[in-house]
Amino acid sequence: MTFLVPHVIRYTEVGKVREHSLVNIVMSGSLRRLATAVSFLFCLFVAPGRSGAAFAQASGSGKPRPENVSVRTRDPLTDTGFEHFYNLDHDHAIQDFERVLEKHPDDPFAVNHLITGVLIRELYRMGAMNTGEYANDSFIGQAHRPADLKIKARIKQLVQRAEKLEEQQLKANPNDVDALYARGVTRGQFATYTALVERAWFSALRNAVGARHDHERVLEMDPKYIDAKLVVGAHYYVMGSLPWGVKVAVSLVGLSGSKQKGIQYLYEATDSGDEISVDAKIVLMLFLRREHRYDEALKIARGLIPRYPQNMLIALEEGNLLRASGHSREAVAVYRKIWQAGQDGHYPGLHYELAVLSLGDLLRSQKDYQGAAAAYELVSEAPQPDREYLQRANLAAGEMYDVLKKRELAVKKYQAVLATNTQTPPAETARKHMKEAYRDE
Template identity: 35%
Template sequence: MAAVLLALACSNASPQNTYPLNNDPQVRDGFQHFYNLDYDGAMQRFQAVQREHPQDPMAAGYVLMDTIFRELYRQDLLDTTYYAHEHFLSSGHKSDIPEATHKQVDSLTDSAIALADARIKVNPQDKDALFARGYVRGMHAAWMTLADHSFTGAARQGLAARNDSEQVLKLDPNYADAKMAVGIQQIAVASLPRFVRMLVGIAGIGGNKEGGLKLLRESAANGTATKVESQTALSLFLRHDQRYNEAYAVAQGLAKQYPHDFLFRLEEANLMKDAGHGPDAINIYKTVLFDAAKPGFFIDPRLQLAYFGLAETQRGQNDVSDAAESYLKAAQQPNCSDWMRKRAELNAGMMLDRLHRRDEAMKHYQLAAAAGGDQTQADAARKLMKSPYTGT
């Protein structure tokens, strides 16, 4: 779940306590593009690194990372609001990810793991190879969770990532990057009911929420390859536990460091919304949208995410008319995914019903229930076509 935003940033970690390739100037440059959501620019640099280091598992890992998150962004699946609560686990949402992309992700994962395995076979105490394998497994676990909703497979892959990282820390307790995977797994396992752990085959694995948060803070403070990723994971878990002030402090720091990262800026508003500070959240959403109107300020901003969050906040403030307008703007964005568009159409219809504009509401329910593509909103839309929405 916390792997929704993988990243790298320069840090004060000692070179011997991180994977050597992480300190390569071209790798760092690639991650600067990645953190501006310039996935194509990052890919050019990571592929150049891979060509120069064809036998290096981390080089393949960088390409895998960019491939995964470029596609998740295209699918509108990197808005953490979707993951801050458990409903996404049972939403039934299925992405229209091309089969070629699935195959590419699996191929890159298998290739990187095979390269790491070859090094570990020669030297079982190769901490860098163990880290690289865990890093790749962790990303693949994120992909399986977010893109495939394959929770059993993702849990097992995540556990394998944790095991690799724990081995790294036994060999080098100062290898801060390795603390992230262990921390994420400790929190995730501690948050799962025992029967769920049994279902996914990790019943005997221990979890510790506060211990996991401590490890994430250490990785965020001292890591290299996982510095920013640990901060985003930390913010997400704190938000899930309604520790909004702590989460906002982390998100605000990321937004200040990367002001042209649309997702980091959006997260500030999302946290204000969840914390119940509606007017402040509305101001931040509007500021993000204002900046997005500046040519070149953001790269490929997914404005539907901002409009939808703005609509939800306006709805919470009982500003029904503005909420309806914002939902409609979300649905109208040209790069809006089918599932996000239908969510927006459904909620726009609800607001129009509250405004007693039944004929308009019916049109949007029909769009939300349209055949083909995502069908997660269809049942609710059909019910509302029979009886007007009267809720909040």
Template identity: 30%
Template sequence: MMVDDTVTTGRVRDLVLSRKGNIVSRWVLVGLLVLMVDAGRVTGQTLETVTLEALYSLDFEVAEAKFLQLIEEDPTNPTYWNLLASSIWLKIVYQQEKMNLVGYTGSGTRDAEDMVDAETVARLRRTLAQAIETGETILADHPDDIETLYALGVAHGTLAAFEATVRRAYFKANGEAKKARDYHMRVLTLDPSYNDARLTIGTYDYTLGAIPGFIRFLLGLIGIRGGDKQGGIEQLEYAAQLGRRASTNAKLVLVVIYKGEKEYDRALAVLNDLHARYPRNFLLELIQGSVYERKEEWGRASKVYRSVLAKIQAGQDDYDRLELDSVLFKIGEINVRGFETEGLSLDEAVDAFEKVVISDEAGDNLKGRSHLWMGKIFDSGNQRALALQQYNAVLVLDCADDLKRKAKDYRRRPFKG
């Protein structure tokens, strides 16, 4: 009997996506290709230390202005278009990761997706299209131009990142990621010492290799094959140790992999190294806190978030770019989670949450989550009247429906810790 390939592909796709807990988290790793800042043809110590330093330190406007200047000087260079795309895309990721790490929205990554405006998306696509067009024009006359091959891999890798992490178009992301891998495999064929190319290859191979066998079998039915989990890690470690331009990016990907593989101490070692190099990148310190949370070392997590809070209040290393209330919320949450096992303070938790709910800067989702935590704390201490005040406060906020639903549940039935 003839099988309709279109129907079969659609069913396999639906089945794979129905198991998002297994596969989608792996595709987020492809999103880390966003950090592949392509400095292939960029020369000069000033640019290296000012522009790329600015990008890694989250100074997107400074970096973007310089990249636009480079494009004006040479609009036919795909590397310059990639650099501009990197500043646009990294700013998107910055907003998402900041939200995910400090958790000040009601719905996590869905809120992060919604905050990407259409004009930013269109601008990113236009910029990457220009990078690809200029690169392909060069390859038409010089098919073995290594820097152009590398630049094209970066452009397609960034598209893969965007499709996977913002649009959740995982199969489209795979197509772009495979193109990126193929270009960088060509780079290594021409120059085996070009270790920066191993970042793309390692990320792609790990991502597919880490998918459970049954899901990988289903993916094979629709043409997605390959993957080598351990080999991918080795490629990334080569890029981290030996890469000239992609070393930092490879380390960032390895942090995510080490967290996923529960090699938390290795993740922390890499994060310490990166933060020492880029002290103004507060996301690195926030990720350190999240690793300690994974380890359930609540005291150490609290110490990290308090360090972040102190830097915000002092304006140290430009940490005041991060919202104070979101960090206060994390401090409150960590104190609750570490109360029984490490003797952290519920009074300090309530104090932190109270600062959030009275703040003019905090959003309603963050306030709602703070009220819920305080309600649960008061319920745990048999202070029902105080708990009800907190749950009632959630219901008058313009916050996410799931927060209001929880508040209504706890009004009917006290929270039992």
């Protein structure tokens, strides 16, 4: 991909970059890579912004609360909502967050919690929550099902509501670190929305950079505000991971990053002792996987699984980590365990069939074509399989049958792919295979 460094790139105000100065990056496609990279970290399971979390220990130890911190209500329903959220029970999480907001309509943290629930539920419905895509750069070009128009409108309305409350508080007290932190959370979540839902790369970049600056300012005013280290640390890591050409461009606008410093910040956030540590652990787990530090990532995953037993995605990540680290036999056992637990009703309403789709891919890589075909066939046995997963499984099963010289079965699977949706990349591949049998290379 060609990268053209513009001769002038400058900031007009915090978090905003002149669009005409970045036109060459947009034209080359590098902005899309940068924008998605720096915004996706707000997405996967992460629910930053719980009120008062950073100061729970300080207040409990009798230390005076900083004067530049606005007092936030600690509602028990918020904790209940996040228990539902991390167990992927998005509907009940949203109900709890809505009730909290009804009781505290002027609290931007409460609005941000509701944004989190609504946004992540929609991303899950769209099929954009597969951690495997975020272990590399495939998520950048991966388009999923379109978002519901009503949900899009609701997210935008909630973002506007949160921003209005935050700006009112900052106007009254520019040094209110809670309000500044909340604004960074709102910007970060809107960056996720614009990148993964609207796929509006420039807007995503602008909001993600704004979130980083807000939280860097929070840490300048109060270094003990550990919550802010999640976003800043993740941003440092992503910026430090960018290709050299992109790093040169973003350095001209004052942005820098370091993978080592980013991981250090995230580790500090995991040791904070409050709820933000869960968010930091999940982000850190994904970054450690990208760094091939599998033992560290596995330790985190295995600590979270018993705490959130209904979170099928974290359980699946254990299998992905085992596979990536070369422990294929253990990975097979994990995938089968998830599938059986789903069949036994342990993951109600969740698309646990992703486990056997992953199992099929693993067995296929080992050239166990019969075993892979059998695994792919299981996807259709889920109560309501995700249409995208089902289509991928049918295509893969057809290819396995072609390799096994079972052409009649292969054609039936390709027909099943087309019966699901004729306008997708798997459908295009299936049409080709119907004309000419697939051959494993």
